[in-house]
Amino acid sequence: MALDRRKLLLAAASLGMAAPVSGLAATVLPPTPAPQNGLSDLSRLLASLPRRRQFTTVPRLLDHPDLWDDVAFDALLAYRGQQKMLGTGTSLAGNWPSEAQNLLNSEIFSFVHPDALLVMALWGEAQLALYNEAAWSHFDLAKLVAPGQTASPLHQTPAGTSRHHQDEQGAYGAAGRSIPALQARGVVFLACHNAIWAHAGRLIALGAGPAGLSQEQLAAELTNALDPRAIVTPSALGALAELQRAGFSRIF
16 A cells, blocks of 8 residues: 555656656665564664665655655555554653653553554654754754753663663663664654754744755755654654554554
């Protein structure tokens, strides 16, 4: 089914329903891979699929599958596991890291679903956490948040040596609420192009970031600075709708 969806998008572009593609990433991705049944298999598959991070320009609305991480997203759509959950985050200082961890802890240790998959869709301010540390400095992303606010805690690598689920200082407690810690447990993060476009527009309006770039160029540079494991989608809300139609349940 995911493969048919991609063929329809490509056919629409060839018939002129989508504008010619400009600034496409150089990477050519393989066809949609075979559906996976377990979380570990899906994680290995997603780790093997490259993401598109070599853009020079991107348009306001992504109207061609080569403009986002369509193959990785299709692998998510095709996942055949039983426990498929969706979470969302919009605030950089929101509770979504704790909510994601609490959900996984209960699914795995209380209800004994070791293959529980959580897909986190971030947009708005929360998506700033998916840009790497170098991007925060290069693009002056601090201008997009309240004074003193930072994504540094969300960038921390998993800490704590204890793997016991009752240890608050271990991997399943306070030390496990960063993006890398959640990714190590199989959580998949989605990035929203609409949020990238909005970030680029605000930076230009504030006079921040590299001088002389158009919004199309700055949005491309921001896309290239995203976490290499994140899956770029045209729209976080649109991606949620696609995943719900594929059997995912939105939890928060």
